[in-house]
Amino acid sequence: MSRFSPEFFDSVYRETPPWDIGAAQPAILALLDEYPPEGPALDVGCGSGDHVFALAGRGVQVLGIDVVEAAIAQARARAEALPPAVARLLEFKVGDALHPTLLQRRFGAVVDSGFFHLFEQDQRDRLADELEATLLPGGRYYLLAFAVEFPMPNTPLKVTEDELRARFTAERGWRILEVRPAQFESRIAPVPAVAACIERLRG
Template sequence: MTRRTAGSAGSPNASAHSCTSPTSIMRSATAPPVPSTGLSSGGRGGASDLIAIGGRRCDGGCVGEDPDRPVRVAEAFADAYADQPPWEIGRAQPALVGAADRGLMAGHVLDVGCGTGEHALLAASRGLAATGVDVVPEAIRQARQKAAARRLDVRFEVGDARDLRALREVYDTVVDCGLLHVLGPPDEARYVAELREVLRPGGVVLVLCVSDRTPGDAGPRRMSRADIDHAFADGWTVESVEATSIEVAHGWDDTVHAWLAVIRRD
């Protein structure tokens, strides 16, 4: 891996923003995992064993870290969508809006773990081709409703982040707002490998994740800059890692400190 820290890397006064991911409380279902079925247009099929979220850090609480804790993540996340999930703030995260303003979203954009689609919709509102994929059918249903209401052309699919090739598209930019920080090591490696498969050489991944500067241990794991470097160690250049924050709708009393990483495919 090549690492460049251009300009704003690690600056604590970087802009704040809003995204699709920190989870303070979630119930993990314990049904046996099912194999991924790739994409589906509805229902609860596919990708349901992708990740495990609990009301604690992913120290053995993520699929791949503890084989004795299989979960159906689509069902666990679907429970959150019965109400308003804390990560759904009704707009794009400011940090990612800032990234778009700086020209870091370009070409065909994939919003992976898109939730109700705010970052794919952001890309489309700026005239870019956009696709969103998420494990939760209800989130995709709401994303499609938003696209129709805003008269934006976005492809939204239910699918598995570990099988992005099932989308049968190639991208110039991938937005990861809150997915990386809920993956255990084996799934993280598989996910990053899939990103290489669907991203053009020279393409960019924008990762917004909870940082190790956030107090407490509820919700997703806290990622260090070293964790980001490790995840993208082979075939990637980590161009910058900026300190910022994630906005949440509820359930988090303290500031959710975050990293915004700009990572380029070699």
């Protein structure tokens, strides 16, 4: 299960969340540079939209989904200031990002900046299954997650390279293109993280 409640995120988005740095995470942008995504793309737990804007700016059709209505409202408001050529490539939706199959759409890329690390192991297993069903063959999953855990409530759970390699295996239909140490930038201080690009094997 997740240690976070929807009410927690609702309260955080009444102000500026510490993870909202006003731009896409550099570690995610580096993965997108090295392993270019194929559209359409999905940003799970998109928050106020930084990675959606980054993908659309690269010419990729993209949907951002988040359960927090305030976050989606902020993202839509920010999108109004974009050039029309970029704005037409993006969409935001309030919904359950843990179950992207409910969208009944397939994607060439899924971006996950700070979503996977919200969950305990059972829900991570479920999310991996959902990603398998959501990504097109050859589609890529771009992940950035905390690599440390803090002994306090409402903080993410640790994700390790070993865990990712054990969960996203060839036997389960995956190929790890990259997994490496990274930093998760925040308005407080950078946090040690793990970054990965994982490809859905072609049938």
